[in-house]
Structure formats: C-alpha cells, structure tokens
Amino acid sequence: MNTTESIKYGITLLTDNDIYLFKQGTHVRLYDKLGAHMLTIEDKSGVLFAVWAPNARYVSVIGDFNSWDADTHPLRIREDGSGIWEGFIPGLGQNITYKYRVVSRHHNYQADKGDPFAFCWEAPPKTASKVCALDYHWNDNAWMKRRSRDNSLNAPLSIYEMHLGSWRRMQEKADRLPTYRELAEWLPDYISNMAFTHVEFLPITEHPFYGSWGYQTTGYFAPTARYGSPQDFMYLVDCLHQRGVGVILDWVPSHFPDDVHGLRYFDGTHLFEHADPRQGYHPDWHSYIFNYGRHEVRSFLMSSALFWLDKYHVDSLRVDAVASMLYLDYGRQEGEWIPNKHGGNENLDAIGFLRSLNEAVYRDYPDVQTIAEESTAWPAVSRPTYLGGLGFGMKWNMGWMHDTLKYFSREPVFRKHHHDQLTFSLCYAFHENFLLPFSHDEVVHGKGSLIGKMPGDEWQKFANLRVLFGYMYGHPGKKLLFMGCEFAQWREWHHDHSLEWHLLQQAPHRGIHDWLRDLNHFYRSEPALYEQDFESEGFEWVDSHNWEESTLSFVRKAKRNNDIILVVCNFTPVPRINYHVGVPRGGWWCEALNSDAIIYGGSGYGNFGGVEAAPVNLHDRSHSLALNLPPLAVLFFKSEA
DSSP: OOOHHHOSSOSSSOOHHHHHHHHHHHOOOOGGSSSEEEEEEETTTEEEEEEEEETTEEEEEEEEEGGGGGTTTTTEOTTTOOOEEEEEEETTTTEEEEEEEEEEESSSOOEEOOOOOOSEOOOOOOOOOEEEOOOOOOOOOOHHHHHHTSSTTTTHHHEEOOHHHHHHHGGGTBBBBHHHHHHHHHHHHHHHHHTSEEEESSSOOOOOOOTTTOOSEEEEEEETTTTTTTTHHHHHHHHHTTTOOEEEEEEOOBOOOOOSSSSSSSSSSSSSSSSSSSHHTTTTEEEEEEOTTSHHHHHHHHHHHHHHHSSSSSOEETTTTTTHBTTTTOOTTTTTTTTOOSSBBOOHHHHHHHHHHHHHHHOTTTTTTEEEEOOOTTTTTTTTTGGGGOSSSSEHHHHHHHHHHHHHHHOOHHHHGGGGHHHHHHHHHHSOOOOEEOOOGGSSTTTTHHHSOOOSSHHHHHHHHHHHHHHHSSSSEEEETTTTTTGGGSSSOOSSSSGGGGGGGSHHHHHHHHHHHHHHHHHOOGGTTTTTTSSSEEEEEOOOOOOOTTTTEEEEESEEEEEEEEEEEEEEEOEEEEEEEESOOEEEEEEEETTTTTGSSOOSOOOOEEEEEEEOBBBBBBBEEEEEEOOTEEEEEEEOO
C-alpha cells in the first residue's frame, strides 16, 4: 500500500479554540478531539488519529491492519506548536487494534504506546488500543431527571463499595470473571433489595495489573475489557439507574504505572510526569506522579473526569489518594522532596488542579458529586473554591473510621478507658461534609475481615458488628460499606476470590445481612438521620459522658422540629435494666430498630415496642425514658409526638 494513498493529512477535529483551551489547561472535552475517531471523508470511511507527543520526531500508527509496520502510516505534526500529530486512514473501522510508534528527538528513544484517549483496549495481558464508537441508547431518563434530588447533600446516601471481578466469580464456569452484562442481571436487584442508594466501583478504568484493583490506570477513557465492551458497561450503569441506584466511580488522577505501553516517558521525555523523581515518582506505589503544573496534563485529566459523567452517565466521582496529591513530601523522607516556591510542603499545582477540576464538574454537571479520599487534616476539602476550599462535595472521614475500628477491636471490659475514641469525632464532625467509610482498605493486606476484628466469642462478634453498623447509621455523615461486610464474611477480601455467599445459609450471617437491609430502609425513610448530616443543628448529645458503662445516647433531628430520632448504644455485653435517658418531649417513643432482636441473631432483649416518656427532668431535658438496654446493642427510637 502506498503511503500517500493510505493516509490523509489536513483532516482534523481540532479548532483554534480547542488548541487554545488545551494549552491553557482548561479543555474538558478532549476526548471528542484526540484519540481515534471513525469518520467518513469524501465518501470514504476511516479513522482519524490524533495524539499529543510534542518531543517526538516521528509518530506512526501500527496494528494488525498494516502488520505493525511503522513505515506505512506516519502521522503529521500540526504547525500550531501544540505538539499534536494527526492523520486520517481510510478503510479502518470498529475494533481495529492499534498503537502509536513514537520515535523521540531525544536519546534515540522509541516505544510502542497505547492511545491515551482510547475508548477501548484489548483485554489484558494484551496492551493494544482499539478503535471504538460509544453509541448507546440510554433508558435512564427517569433517573437522570431526578438525580439532582437523589444526589444532593441533604439526601440519604448509603454506598455499597465493590470490586466488580470478585463480587461474584463464575464458580460453575471455572471461576471466571463475571461480565458487565451478567452483573447487570444480578447487581441491580441485590443493591435495590438491600436498599443501598448507590454503588461505588473500585476503578474500572483499564489497568494492566489486575492486583492493583484498577488503582494503576493506563486507559483513562476506557472501562476495562476484562468484563466486556464499553456498551456492556453502559448497560450495567443503565440497569442500575433504572432500579434507582446511583453509580460512583473511583477515579485516580494521583499516579499512573510504569508500563512501557502507558503514559510514562511517552515521547522520550517526561511528558505526563515530572522529570525529577523527587516530584515525579511515588516511592510507596512505585508509580509516576502527574505534572499538575503542565497545562496539557491538566486538560487531559479534567477531560477524563468529565468523560465518565458525559458518556457513561456516572453520578459521582470518588477521587483517590488526594492526600498524596496535596503534599510534596507525601511518603518521602527529609531530602527526598522539593519544597514549593514558598518553602512549604504543599503542592500548589495539585491544589490548583483540584480546584479547577471541581469547578468544571459542578459547572457542567451540577447534579453530581465529587468525593475526596483525603486522610489528613487539610482544611476546607469539601468547601467551595470561592471560600478558599478545594471544592469537593464530600470527604471521607478516615479519622472516624480509624478511631471507631480501634475502639471496637478492644475487649468490652477495656472500652471504658477509650470512650473518647467514639466521642472525639463530634468535635470536628461538621467541619467538612463527611462520608463515613468502612472500605476495602480495612479488609486487605493482613487486616482481616470486619467481623474478624470484633472481640469475644462468636455470638459477641456478631453482636459487636451489629452495634458497629447501627452506631455508624446513627452518626452524622453519609455511609459506605465494602462488599462482603454486609453478611460478615470471615475471610479477608482477595481480588482473585469470590465473596463467601454460602455464608448466607447460616443464621448469624443472615442476621447481619437482614440488619443492614433494615438499617438502610429505616435510614432512607427518616429525614432526621440524613437531612442535616452536615449541620450541627442535626445532632445533639443526650449523654456522652457515661464512660463507666460504655454507653452513648444522642438525638438526630430533621429540619422539621418535630422529627426526632433517639439513638442509644450499649457497647458492653452487660444488659442495662431501667436505664434512664433524657428526651426533649413527652409522649410515646417507638422502638423502631433493635440490633438485639432475635431476627438479627440477638437475644431478643428490648422494650416491647416502645416506651412512654415520663415528666422527669434528666440530662437537661424535660422528660426521660426508662429503658432496657440489650447487651452489645443499639436502639433507635422515634418520637410520635
């Protein structure tokens, strides 16, 4: 095939404005311009390729269609200084596999690179990109019209976090991975029946190493081909939306792997990453850090974020490892990092990028949320950028998770000496819009399962887990629970193994499962438990000082003054008979939920459906309840006044 006949130049999707925005770092729709796009030009169908490689002296498209010959289909660099190479190849179409042969102007470097903007890749361990259209007919109009309500900060948010490949392996078919479409048959029903509001997927962006769980991404615009095609993933999202379930994606702009076909050293220079390893290499994860000060890299990352909201109808992005982005010395010893221009350890470029990212997301998709996985005390993470914040909608409360699990891992007899590990979280609970996570990070790498962290004999372990979940749902903040925890899986999670679904045949595990289901239903039905999660007016201690008996009691309030839920927790195996708790009004207080109920595997100890408030002043309140507190249990009371 003659080269001049096989490729056409001068055909482009890029306008002068596109180039301007790209260079300014504010282009958020690059996926419509760069990458591989099927077009028809002069009655000839083909593919237009465009790739950013400013330090290359030669770029060509290689693939099965030209026997991977780097001389057959060279691209031409634009003359506007953008560093973008382009060319239209007639006769190519859907599912063509390809890479870019990039020959650098520096050090005779050359490599075969995947397309940074590819919509689809070969299934690993293969590493080529694929030409792919994103045509799909969506059937989620009802969800999209109401998601501003269901995604709002004063709505209930109960998230089921999961890893797609290990949720339910196909054991009857040689333990193979499930497909997106198989998951679409099972997952929407399960999530809906369990009354979770949202599902959060560990990163589904294409990644070469399965053991990274997706957190080391090579394909920032492609769902992993391990489970099917882009349209298959769209179908999964569509089915979830049709059942009223929102979809959150983990998204990783913090680092990328060192695979040769990926972004590292893309054009023979440190194009996407910093050149200095003190800024560009992540010592903990052996990966590379994006250069957030480079405008074109900012456009690349912001385009990736908005791509999933645009093309896949995703409802929220959970941004991973934000702390590693904010601090120049993250994971580094003295002398291993470079201070900013003011001499501090703050990554000013990353801060600017995150603010620009959140501004772009909320400008173009005001009915979605961004959620920061940020583990430090960095201020105003979930506050607007115009007030000096980073602009996220919510932030994971890692401190709450750490303190709570540390408290619950102790034998109950010692808990009274660590009472502040539960009460301290309310000292800062309203400084951010917090999400309370029991995430995948807590059930891997030797940490054991959630049920395994609980002390005592088997009955006490399950009772502790029930009260842990009840306390979580009573505490201000949105909720997140990793898969398998909802039925007390004994085994630590591993990405190569299916969840232990057979445990649901055993009564204690089924009890935990039913308790979570009923907690979710109750939580979603009671505005007092979610409407003012981020406002101090929504929470009030009744008694936080009874460390001797290891009990807590507090009130959650909706915006309507008469809508009140009382939560009472007993963190010891000792029943408390005739235990008095002050309440703000008289009348009947219905015992709406009791984690010690027999149906959940408890002892059946409780208050026979409710208690009448007596006009006896206690805890600075006009009335009080005389309760029977079950062992290792949480009670929810609803005032019927």
